[in-house]
Amino acid sequence: MVQKHLHMYKQVRSGSSQFKCIDPECTHLSTKSLIKGNLAICNGCAKEFVLTTEALRRVYPKCNNCIKGNTDSIESIEEEIQKNVDTSAIESLVKEL
Ligand SMILES: [Zn+2]
Ligand SMILES: [Zn+2]
Numbered sequence: 001m002v003q004k005h006l007h008m009y010k011q012v013r014s015g016s017s018q019f020k021c022i023d024p025e026c027t028h029l030s031t032k033s034l035i036k037g038n039l040a041i042c043n044g045c046a047k048e049f050v051l052t053t054e055a056l057r058r059v060y061p062k063c064n065n066c067i068k069g070n071t072d073s074i075e076s077i078e079e080e081i082q083k084n085v086d087t088s089a090i091e092s093l094v095k096e097l
Contacts, residue, residue, distance in 0.1 A: 004050045007050050008041040011059040032056050042066055
Protein backbone atom coordinates (compact mmCIF):
# COMPACT_ATOMS: atom_id res chain seq x y z
CA MET A 1 0.00 0.00 0.00
CA VAL A 2 1.22 3.43 -0.91
CA GLN A 3 0.87 6.10 1.74
CA LYS A 4 -1.43 8.99 0.95
CA HIS A 5 0.67 11.47 -0.95
CA LEU A 6 0.50 14.30 -3.38
CA HIS A 7 0.85 12.81 -6.82
CA MET A 8 3.63 13.69 -9.19
CA TYR A 9 1.96 13.65 -12.57
CA LYS A 10 3.05 12.55 -15.99
CA GLN A 11 0.95 12.86 -19.11
CA VAL A 12 0.01 9.35 -20.23
CA ARG A 13 1.17 10.24 -23.71
CA SER A 14 1.95 13.49 -25.45
CA GLY A 15 -1.24 15.35 -26.32
CA SER A 16 -3.40 13.15 -24.07
CA SER A 17 -5.70 14.73 -21.50
CA GLN A 18 -4.98 11.89 -19.07
CA PHE A 19 -2.35 12.19 -16.38
CA LYS A 20 -1.04 9.50 -14.08
CA CYS A 21 1.10 9.50 -10.98
CA ILE A 22 4.73 8.58 -11.71
CA ASP A 23 5.01 6.62 -8.46
CA PRO A 24 5.27 3.01 -9.69
CA GLU A 25 3.21 1.81 -6.72
CA CYS A 26 0.49 4.38 -7.19
CA THR A 27 -2.26 3.63 -9.68
CA HIS A 28 -3.74 7.12 -9.65
CA LEU A 29 -4.94 8.16 -13.09
CA SER A 30 -7.01 11.22 -13.81
CA THR A 31 -7.86 13.73 -16.49
CA LYS A 32 -6.64 17.26 -16.96
CA SER A 33 -9.98 18.88 -16.13
CA LEU A 34 -10.30 16.91 -12.88
CA ILE A 35 -6.82 17.61 -11.52
CA LYS A 36 -6.60 21.24 -12.58
CA GLY A 37 -6.42 23.41 -9.46
CA ASN A 38 -5.27 20.49 -7.29
CA LEU A 39 -2.03 20.30 -5.40
CA ALA A 40 0.65 18.09 -6.88
CA ILE A 41 4.39 17.63 -6.70
CA CYS A 42 6.49 19.55 -9.19
CA ASN A 43 8.58 17.47 -11.60
CA GLY A 44 11.30 20.09 -11.46
CA CYS A 45 11.82 21.01 -7.80
CA ALA A 46 9.74 18.28 -6.06
CA LYS A 47 7.80 20.91 -4.10
CA GLU A 48 4.04 21.07 -3.93
CA PHE A 49 2.28 23.42 -6.32
CA VAL A 50 -1.15 24.01 -7.83
CA LEU A 51 -1.71 22.41 -11.22
CA THR A 52 -2.46 25.17 -13.70
CA THR A 53 -3.46 25.01 -17.36
CA GLU A 54 0.07 26.10 -18.19
CA ALA A 55 1.59 23.32 -16.06
CA LEU A 56 -0.73 20.72 -17.58
CA ARG A 57 0.43 21.61 -21.07
CA ARG A 58 3.59 19.66 -20.34
CA VAL A 59 4.20 15.93 -20.29
CA TYR A 60 5.79 16.51 -16.86
CA PRO A 61 3.84 19.29 -15.10
CA LYS A 62 6.06 21.80 -13.32
CA CYS A 63 5.45 24.75 -11.02
CA ASN A 64 5.68 28.33 -12.28
CA ASN A 65 9.12 28.76 -10.76
CA CYS A 66 10.48 25.81 -12.69
CA ILE A 67 8.76 26.84 -15.93
CA LYS A 68 10.24 30.35 -15.57
CA GLY A 69 13.55 29.03 -14.34
CA ASN A 70 13.86 26.84 -17.39
CA THR A 71 13.21 29.57 -19.91
CA ASP A 72 15.60 31.87 -18.05
CA SER A 73 18.40 29.36 -18.16
CA ILE A 74 17.81 28.62 -21.84
CA GLU A 75 17.94 32.33 -22.63
CA SER A 76 21.09 32.87 -20.62
CA ILE A 77 22.75 29.91 -22.33
CA GLU A 78 21.89 31.41 -25.71
CA GLU A 79 23.33 34.74 -24.62
CA GLU A 80 26.44 32.97 -23.42
CA ILE A 81 26.84 31.23 -26.78
CA GLN A 82 26.46 34.52 -28.63
CA LYS A 83 29.08 36.17 -26.42
CA ASN A 84 31.47 33.32 -27.05
CA VAL A 85 31.05 33.48 -30.81
CA ASP A 86 33.76 36.01 -31.49
CA THR A 87 34.15 36.63 -35.20
CA SER A 88 37.81 37.52 -34.88
CA ALA A 89 38.45 34.14 -33.30
CA ILE A 90 36.76 32.47 -36.27
CA GLU A 91 38.78 34.60 -38.69
CA SER A 92 42.06 33.60 -37.08
CA LEU A 93 40.98 29.96 -37.24
CA VAL A 94 40.30 30.36 -40.94
CA LYS A 95 43.76 31.87 -41.45
CA GLU A 96 45.39 28.96 -39.63
CA LEU A 97 43.64 26.54 -41.97
ZN1 LIG B 1 0.36 8.95 -6.60
ZN1 LIG C 1 9.06 23.40 -9.39
